[in-house]
Amino acid sequence: MTLTRTDLLEPTTWAGKIFRDGWRDAAVTAPVIEPATGAELGRLGIAQVDDLTAATRSAAASQRDWAARPFHERAAVLRRAGDLFQQYASDVQHWLIRETGSVPAKAAVETDAAAQECFEASALASTPMGVLLPTEYDRLSMTRRVPVGTVGVIAPFNFPLILSIRSVAPALALGNSVVLKPDSRTAVSGGVALARIFEAAGLPDGVLHVLPGGADIGEALVTDPLVPVISFTGSTAVGRRVGELAARHLKRAHLELGGNSALIVLADADLEAAVGLGAWGSFLHSGQICMATGRHLVQESLVDDYIALLAAKADALPVGDPATEQVALGPIIDAGQRDKIHQLVTSTVDAGATLAAGGSYRELFYRPTVLAGVSATMPAYAQEVFGPVAPVLSFRTVDDAVRLAADDQYALSLGIVTADAARGLALADRIPTGIVHINDQTVGDEAVAPFGGFAASGTGSRFGGGAANIEAFTETRWITMQHRPAAYPF
Template sequence: MLLDENTWTGNVLIDGNWVSGSAGVFDVIEPATGATLGRVGRADAADVTRAAGAAVFAQRSWAALPHTERAGVMRRAGDLWSKFSDEISWWNIREVGAVAGMAGFAVHVAEQECYEAAALPGRAYGELIPSEQPRLSMARRVPAGVVGVISPFNVPIILGIRSVAPALALGNAVILKPDPRTAVTGGVVLARIFEEAGLPPGVLQMLPGTADVGEALVEHPAVRVISFTGSTAAGRRVGELAGRHLKRAHLELGGNSAMIVLDDADVDAAVNLAAWGSFFHQGQICMTTGRHLVHDRIYEDFVERLSAKALSLPVGDPAGGQVALGPLIDAGQRDKVHQLVRSSIETGAVLSAGGEYENLFYRATVLSDVAFDAPAFTEEIFGPVAPVTRFSDLDDAVRLATSSEYGLSLGIITRDPLKGLALADRIPTGIVHINDQTVNDEANSPFGGVGSSGTGSRFGGSAANVEAFTETQWVTLRSTPPSYPF
């Protein structure tokens, strides 16, 4: 067993020890039933200070290890995700409300993130630079030091491990602050995986907490890099605070991604993609397809078929059987989703399917005739809602797609892929998928958005990870000291 409750119940992880959090405990609530699954420790700013001191000490020894030893820890961690996949998936289903397919996908991505990270310690980490002086001149990448990772509730495994694994592999220590609503899946699981993989004590520490813990992480002088995933509003505050303290903040924020369906698209194929893009994981993904822009010629057919698809999707407790949609994370999120749906209808949108809920189970919803200034068009919904808007030509599609402040992911559906790529060139976005919906993720691919979606590709792929979690240092070496004129 990976998650022996006698180890982590009521505790945080500081300097290799599972100890009580200074602020008490959080209950672990199952959104599908309201049942209490357990308790995790609740950290405060004093715990951040303790953890940061331990991290500084542990990081020096960790970075000094041979690269093969750091790579070995990463490989063993990857193996452990597979070994304990059933146990981890069970927690993902119960704590997060993920359907079985989503839970399994998260474990698979975590495994691959660790294997990708295992390649980082052994890669070349610098370059020789010509010098006009009689010396050897070089630039090298060195660990940033201590990295603070702040991860959200929605996909806690993936959105934690994609920063934790490469940061560790590159010789840093990490302090992880998971969202308290999913602190087992997003915090305890990662901590236990790396404990079992042989990571030295203090190199990874885990502090569930509220905004005060995140603020303390950003402010602590020992924490040199912040990797934050969450809402745009919270990301702005993190970025502002990090700037005040002169430290880097990598921000992966909200999205309102468009899927553009051109007039030559296969409607059935487009509807299948649309349903997955908007309804997978109850729409609680930053890359969720938030706007469906459909050509006039096939618009009515698309809305009719997508509405029928939405009405056919089963909603229920993912721990109790095969369902397409599980619960939203909590009542606050449900109420926000429903308010956006109702306010959009009040501005003229048509409710073509769904728009109903029972407890935290929100039915797959289709809104048609959504105006470009309706709340469901302009705001990130973060629920299982597919707003559909028509366009007349490519210029109109570009106008609608670029009217959003977000720029995370873009899907374009067409029988002519080069035409789709030419259209994508006109729309600022961090990710483009031709003939696919907007929700995709692979450990070896760069990930990030532009505009209000964040500060660009700071996750995934070796180049992005090295840039994110190391510093560039200039080094020169001489055989004999020079003689200066004074």
Template sequence: MSTTATATRLLDPARWEDRIWTGEWVPAAGGTHECHSPSTGQPLTTIGFASPDQVDIAAEGAAAAQRDWAGRTYEERAAVLRRAGDLWLAHIDEVTQWLRAESGSAADKARFEVRTAAQECYEAAALASMPYGEVLRSTQPRLSLSRRLPVGVVAVIAPFNAPVVLSIRAVAPALALGNAVLLKPDSRTVVSGGVTLAAIFKEAGLPPGVLQVLPGPGATTGERLITTPRTRVIAFTGSTSAGRRVGELAAHHLKRAHLELGGNNALIVLDDADLDRAPGVGATGSFTHQGQICMATGRHLVHESVADEYVARLTELAEALVVGDPAGEDPVQLGPVIDGGQRDGIHAIVTDSVREGAALCTGGSYERLFYRPTVLDHVTRDHRAFREEIFGPVAPVIRFTTLDEAVELARDSAYGLSLGVLTRDVMRGLQLADRIPSGNVHINDQTVNDEAPVPFGGVGDSGTGSRHGGHLANIEAFTETQWTTLRGELPRYPF
């Protein structure tokens, strides 16, 4: 991949090709992998894979480095995080270009990721100085208190779809709280989701070994990150099926696993919704980043009295969206899906649903990895487009008559990540949302919403609850509680 050479260039493929980051770039013992642009199919770079033995060595090195890092003052740790935040912004153009080329991100989505990464670092810097315990009452003459201490080594396993954000949101708070981190980015987005973090934190002054980046093929490296003795907490973002395996393996090894998994999120459009804006809200929820977002709007539940107009306008918006190479010269709104397997899975759900009786209003076709924004109407519970997480640019519309029916439809899913309700009566919308289990609720907005200071997570098959974001959630996720008592003199015991 070509980038404009400047004196402040952060990412140089010559540094990392065929290597992994352990505090320095070292030869990869697990083989190499050629990364390709999903837009053009052309090679971008070659990255190294860590072998299982290298994971064990990295974990030992991280544990040794963590002891010194945890012993630093909170001001020192906060300063590193603040510098990292500044560096994300200083190199936003360079990192954005990699996101566009490597992950198929449109320019606006890519820049949003980098700006969010900076904010995550700033929030983590503030986390370093938060109170880390409380004084407890005791029936005995002693000082009794609880302290939150670093867990030690945290393993972070991140996916391809938002590779910067879904790495940094766990890496930054874990580091701020005095932990070391072993990061496994998705093998398709190693530069965006791994190399950039290594480069940013090296430049920010993080001591060697405190953050290590260990890509690997399939599940092998991820499983070793869980089973290697030094890791104590696993922060995983990915599919529900993979998350179950992570949770099972972590439980067997008596480790905490924070799981942020899939979603099949509902956007409920009530009969009083603003139809000049509601279709744009729904299109954003379903089509942003080609629908490859766990929070994407997977089901549009629309009141029958406004459904015809909503579908017509949604279809018009979908047909007007520009699909193409985000790294090219022309501005585009949707890029490619990540690979052929993802594309074929999307297309199978669309074609099966149409065969089952759904109406194809627009889309349902693709060229290479570019899938056209698709609107399906008259979708029912029996259709795959209702039942499954599509993870593609597809907007299934399900019509309802009563509020009770809308609640029943929204609840008819194993997932519970994000929910949107569009209505002019916000209290009515909130009362409706109160009847639907969901980790996140947005009245008069679409389902794709996330901010650095906010606890984020889902219920049911969407994961183990709010584990990322917000000071309390991050402290809970990346520290252990220690009870400590202090006496002025030794007590007298009866023996």
């Protein structure tokens, strides 16, 4: 397929359609709404359960031929996809800005990460997929990693491109077919973009299907007998439901869920640097990130100055339409999410916290907010806010910091700011999280690194990095081979 720079995501290609064995008209459509303005950007095809059933049948039928192709052919498709994400970065970024409320820099991070995910995944196609085993018999004994078959991917709205491609690309590279359900609020940048890129990269028909839809489509995907593995990124509440359904149907579910990550600022930290880290960790993409810094734990000798500087920074950050203004924060995805954020902020103030900055909104634009005088039981501290809110709590001793950081249902990411990096690493050993950043904030991801959390944050590192992806999207098969048929007593 030949594309020009401006037609990758041209609505005439996808409007009113779903990607199931090519583009086909959908029985139901829904508007694509720009959160910054409320404008309708197009109409999206919405999948129905019978579409999902047809897609999984097609994906299962197409997968064996795809897996049987020489590894270099699969790798070439992934490399071309990476090249295309770079070539059409501006087209995809346009939709990330308008459809998701991303500021341009965040949109650029997504397109760059998408390309890198494809390049890294291409190497999986030629990774050694077996181990020779010792055996007491006169035979060859080995394990072989084989594709699981069809992988179901359910991705959220906040980083829709990254959180789709990080499962889609490695699953395809390892010989699987994929059925992707993007969030219908961001299904152009989180779904249509992938369909168009892989279509242009030469992926055979039927190997990838993209089906935006509601909870009924998600449930049908999780329970479909032709889909043995589910890769889900989203809230802990929905993740629990996905895990329960998957277990009932004896299939694996890789769950990357919520977080309420702590940034610990020790007394020896560079204060201005720590404030910069805290602001970025809490306010990037209006805090709509699972790894966002949800709890600022600051040693008592620094806490007053930290709050004052963080509040001043928050007050200075511009908030507005990222498509037309130079802003640091764009809109919240929708009114329901905005209202949840505001309720957590107001209930925390009602419980005795002080509003040091923010706490107000205009339409879907929520001001970056700093809460002082917070206790560990207050709502905006104890719960995942998923908004631009920085609750600050002071601690006296390092043991206090460990207790506060570890006393949480989530265990996704941790940041520690200190002049002594070795001391920070020793401190991290006492706090269980899937990710740790010494002298950095809590938000970070790389295509070469394993990603995931513990406890209510998910089922561990099942995304990113070669070994994690191989574990996620292949099965282990034991094989023996001998020169002549074995003989037994009867």
